Amino acid sequence: MGLNRSWVESANSPDADFPLNNLPCGVFSTGAEEPRCGMAIGDFVLDVSGLEAAGHLALDGGPLLDVPFWNEVMAAGPEVWASLRAQVTALLAEGAERVAEPYLHRRNEVELHLPFLVSEYTDFYAGRHHAFNVGTMFRGPENALPPNWLHIPIGYNGRASSVVVSGTDVRRPWGQVKGPDDQAPRFAPSARFDIELEMGAVVGLPSDHGQPVTVEEADAMIFGYVLLNDWSARDIQAWEYQPLGPFQSKATATTISPWIVTRAALEPFRTATPAREKPLLAYLQEPRPLLYDIALEVGLTPEGGQETIISRTNYAEMYYSAAQQLAHHTVSGCAMNTGDLLGSGTISGPAKESCGSLLELSWGGKEPFEIAGGRRSFIEDGDRLTLRGHARGDGYRIGFGACSGKVIPALADPYRRD
Numbered sequence: 001m002g003l004n005r006s007w008v009e010s011a012n013s014p015d016a017d018f019p020l021n022n023l024p025c026g027v028f029s030t031g032a033e034e035p036r037c038g039m040a041i042g043d044f045v046l047d048v049s050g051l052e053a054a055g056h057l058a059l060d061g062g063p064l065l066d067v068p069f070w071n072e073v074m075a076a077g078p079e080v081w082a083s084l085r086a087q088v089t090a091l092l093a094e095g096a097e098r099v100a101e102p103y104l105h106r107r108n109e110v111e112l113h114l115p116f117l118v119s120e121y122t123d124f125y126a127g128r129h130h131a132f133n134v135g136t137m138f139r140g141p142e143n144a145l146p147p148n149w150l151h152i153p154i155g156y157n158g159r160a161s162s163v164v165v166s167g168t169d170v171r172r173p174w175g176q177v178k179g180p181d182d183q184a185p186r187f188a189p190s191a192r193f194d195i196e197l198e199m200g201a202v203v204g205l206p207s208d209h210g211q212p213v214t215v216e217e218a219d220a221m222i223f224g225y226v227l228l229n230d231w232s233a234r235d236i237q238a239w240e241y242q243p244l245g246p247f248q249s250k251a252t253a254t255t256i257s258p259w260i261v262t263r264a265a266l267e268p269f270r271t272a273t274p275a276r277e278k279p280l281l282a283y284l285q286e287p288r289p290l291l292y293d294i295a296l297e298v299g300l301t302p303e304g305g306q307e308t309i310i311s312r313t314n315y316a317e318m319y320y321s322a323a324q325q326l327a328h329h330t331v332s333g334c335a336m337n338t339g340d341l342l343g344s345g346t347i348s349g350p351a352k353e354s355c356g357s358l359l360e361l362s363w364g365g366k367e368p369f370e371i372a373g374g375r376r377s378f379i380e381d382g383d384r385l386t387l388r389g390h391a392r393g394d395g396y397r398i399g400f401g402a403c404s405g406k407v408i409p410a411l412a413d414p415y416r417r418d
């Protein structure tokens with residue numbers, strides 16, 4: 001399937017992130033107006049909330065778009081998702097009557113907000129290369145992959161409150177650190193602040209408490225995907241992580257891209273997970289390819305400087321798909337909710353320049369890497385980190401928009417009260 005042409009000309013360029021084939025879901029505002037639901041098309045945002053209010057869109061159980069989040073649409077289920085996609089496609093298709101034209105806003109003139117209410121956030125550790133690299137640095141190559149890693153998509157329960165939309169500044173955190181030469185832990189700003197390049201799966205349909213779901217059912221529950229940066233304070237993490245995993249080191253912020261790219265838009269880009277090194281238990285086996293071929297990159301821009309692309313990799317590097325992770329999440333009987341966000345785990349490829357964290361790119365800070373006008377081991381104050389991603393089709397691409405955040409200096413004294 002090729003490009004689906006639109007009368008919105010900027011949507012027809014082969015390098016546009018948001019052709020008619022995409023139609024990702026976001027929340028936007030203009031001026032002092034209240035935030036509302038929109039979909040990206042070419043250089044514009046389509047005010048689908050306004051279209052629904054005016055009767056140009058009709059959804060079962062609606063109105064569903066009169067709130068500043070997509071949770072109501074997500075909870076309404078796949079028939080409504082498909083109906084919305086079909087109606088908006090018809091409104092924007094080449095040759096269609098331009099009733100939607102007054103509902104277009106230039107994308108560079110709107111403010112974008114979190115696209116959904118994040119009910120809970122779970123982060124996985126499902127990239128083979130990342131797990132091996134980090135394990136090697138923390139425990140040595142013999143013990144790099146924990147014995148459970150090839151059998152379980154390992155995860156931890158993160159904080160929904162940490163999730164912020166692209167563009168939000170991220171303040172360098174303070175925390176407890178204990179370096180190899182320290183006799184006792186110290187309280188200090190993180191000196192090894194880092195990113196994790198991840199994809200986030202957004203759960204649309206809930207599951208019942210007490211009822212595990214299959215991998216196939218799990219896939220059908222997923223509404224769409226975002227880019228996700230799991231900001232990580234490595235010095236805090238190294239001291240706190242045993243035996244229950246990361247805690248404060250990952251709680252500073254989790255940045256997501258502002259557009260939920262729907263599963264429907266990504267369907268042509270399905271690809272299989274890599275070959276299994278050990279057979280998976282039956283409940284985790286995939287009935288068909290459930291990963292996606294999505295090219296990813298990370299840019300680092302120092303304050304006042306120019307951007308260097310520091311990593312290029314692909315979502316297809318994951319060992320476990322989001323559907324496998326979601327199915328595993330429910331085996332205990334744990335209920336999943338509309339608005340649950342699942343971080344994939346850091347997506348590193350096999351090569352050094354395909355690593356999804358600075359920890360790996362600088363090999364624990366021992367091998368600083370070059371950027372335009374300098375070198376880096378970890379993030380410095382004023383650095384902007386930007387994740388980008390797209391799937392490439394025949395004559396078009398499905399882009400995610402940027403997932404960007406600037407690191408601002410730590411508070412001078414976090415316990416000072418003015």
Ligand code: MN
Nearest residue numbers: 123196230345
């Ligand atoms: Mn992570």
